[in-house]
Amino acid sequence: MNQLSQARTGSNLVFISANGGMGVMGRLTDMGLIPGEKIKVLHNTGHGQVTVNIKGSKVAIGHGLAQKIVVREE
């Protein structure tokens, strides 16, 4: 179990949960992030900002949110 903000570039992960507020959680769900979803980290800037591939689209996630997203290695 790790924070998405610490994920390595290129790693394949499984989304577990997010501890953001209602709104953010809903947004992530709408963009395809549901528990068990496989995501690929395209790039981690090192500042904790990441871009991930979710269901074939590229989504940028800010550092604050990335810290709240819990993932595990596939």
Added chain:
Amino acid sequence: MVNKKNLTVALAGNPNCGKSTIFNNLTGSRQHVGNYPGVTVEKKEGNVAYNGYDFTVVDLPGTYSLSAYSEDEAVARDYIVKEKPDVVVHIVDASNIERNLYLYTQLAELDVPIVLAMNMSDIVEKKGNSIDYDELSRLLGKPIVKTVGNKNKGMEDLLETVLKLYEGRIKIEKIKIDYGEEIAQELKKIAKLLSKGKQSLNEYPVKWIAIKLLENDSSAIDVIKKLSNEEEILDQIEKSRHHLKLHFEDDPEVIIADRRYGFISGACTQSVRITVEERHDRSDQIDKIILNRFLGLPIFAAVMYGIFKFTFTFSEPVVGWFELLFEWMGGAVASVVPEGLIQSFLVDGVIGGVGGVLGFFPLVLFMFFSIAFFEDSGYMARAAFVMDKIMSKFGLHGKSFLPMMISTNGCAVPGIMATRTLDSKKDRLITMMVTPFMICGAKLPIFALFIGAFFPSEQGANMMFLMYVLSILLAFSSAWILKKFVFKGETAHFVMELPPYRIPTLKGLLLKMWERGWLYVKKAGTIILLISIIIWAGFTFPQMDAQEGVSEESVASMQMEQSYAGRIGKFIEPAVKPLGLDWRGGVALISGVAAKEVVVSTLGTIYSLGEVDAEEAGSLKEALIKDASWSPLKALSFLMFCLIYLPCFVAMAVFYRESGSSWKWTSFLVFWTTVMAWVASFVIYQGGTLLGIGG
């Protein structure tokens, strides 16, 4: 046009899936399109006649689902749910089908007639996938049309299918998403309470509301607020959610979403064939450089600098020709029309005023071209992401960057509108407050004029760039103050889809440049012209009688000082004196509230009136250089004031509306910007004088 039947068609879909492009294709209108999410934030209507029908096509802001988290999404949701269009065309980016169809599951539950448009269908094949559209159509129960928006393919087919559906020549089937026994039970309980008595749910389907309530959707909760058994329903929701949470060990909305994705995934496995495994994407490689933590910001700064360098270098000679043209026009009119009121009206009012603004037309064209490139390439969303880290330190949101960029060289009006994409109300208000600080297309001429007049020409692009940097710093620091003292609270999290990079087509760029450039000319020929006429009148009346023994030049200047506008200027002079400005600068600033270009046109009129020999009058730039009462420092102080003070009238009107018709915030904006502008100019002028810079 007799007996034409009307038919409303709404275009819905994810952000950046090509809705506006299809809208433009269908209706022949020219909506703004761009390669970043959130270009459309307001619904837009257009018409097309087809087969005896008059179609009203409505382009909606992009949305990922029907639970609206931001204002622009609420516009889309409310339209579909409340206005009930005859047919909803759900536009799907076929190259990203699963995520796009999530919205479909919610639209389908609303029981609206849907046609699915599989857009960008050409890319699917290029990516090496193939979709069995017939099978997919059967599984989803809705007709499917293949379209390629940017190549204008499939439009006729789309209209035909919409019409067939409307006339009942094709049937759609209701789909049923299997939420599982547990959820179905709870939904039944809620639905039962909802249909107790014949209560109005604003025509929402009971089942839809029930699901939304279980998802804890705030707007669904608003709907039941008026019901007689509101307490009972809320109680049941509480119980149901609690029960499901225990059962699934997760929030019900997550489980519901999971089932929806499950339904789509099922449909896709049967109809979509991935023939080639995902290749290494070139845009990922580009992003690794552009989003790099060390390079991200320098690249952004370099891109912006490149835009200014390009614009200034190439437009400078052309701007010179335009100045000459208007000079010549002034002289020509003066030599034809006899001296008198009408001559002064034409030469000083119309040509002196509007000419000063139109002279910068080439500059504006070049600027629009560069900005269009920026918008179409896909870099905008990346820049927002790069800036998010810094902006969050100042209390802004990465998404606040987009409205600010739209305002930069564009216009604060769509900039303020674009704040609708921000999720948090506080973030939105802060962004609305600082967006007008950006140097919009209308302020650009003021800066170009003064920089051209008071700074060496090889420094032009650098000075302009510096001004833009200043405007951004200013916006950031005011946001920080506002966040600290007025809008306390946490900034919303950043999550945004990054569109694929596209190489803009020259035709697309030129078209955008021309459309926006034409608007600049149109505005100069209408609003700016009208205002210039009034400004001219303000300086011409009441007319003084000619006095003997006084030179013509001092008559001209006395006339102006004693005119209505001159008296106003003299009245406010004490307020602008500490900023190094005289009554002329004061009048220009006041009139600029009507529209920012007017600052330039007013100065043009003033200097043209002051020139005795109309046939010999030079350009406004030359007049400013000749006038000993200006200095580089005073020019800087003046520009600083222009940078910060009151947004133009129209921007204020939009601010008022978008802030929820709040007089409180609108007057705060007026007060805040005026005080800030005055203080900043004061510091620059007085500080500069003390240090003896640019006297």
Added chain:
Amino acid sequence: MEKIIVLTVIFVSIGFLIRYFMRSFKSEGPCFGCEDHCRCGRQ
């Protein structure tokens, strides 16, 4: 004569301007006030 022509033009201009500002405040009608109205939704 000159004065009459000029004054007429001035008053007509004032009329148009008032109409324009009223419209932009009520946000209806064609909008000239904005640099790129293709975006602002009022057209």
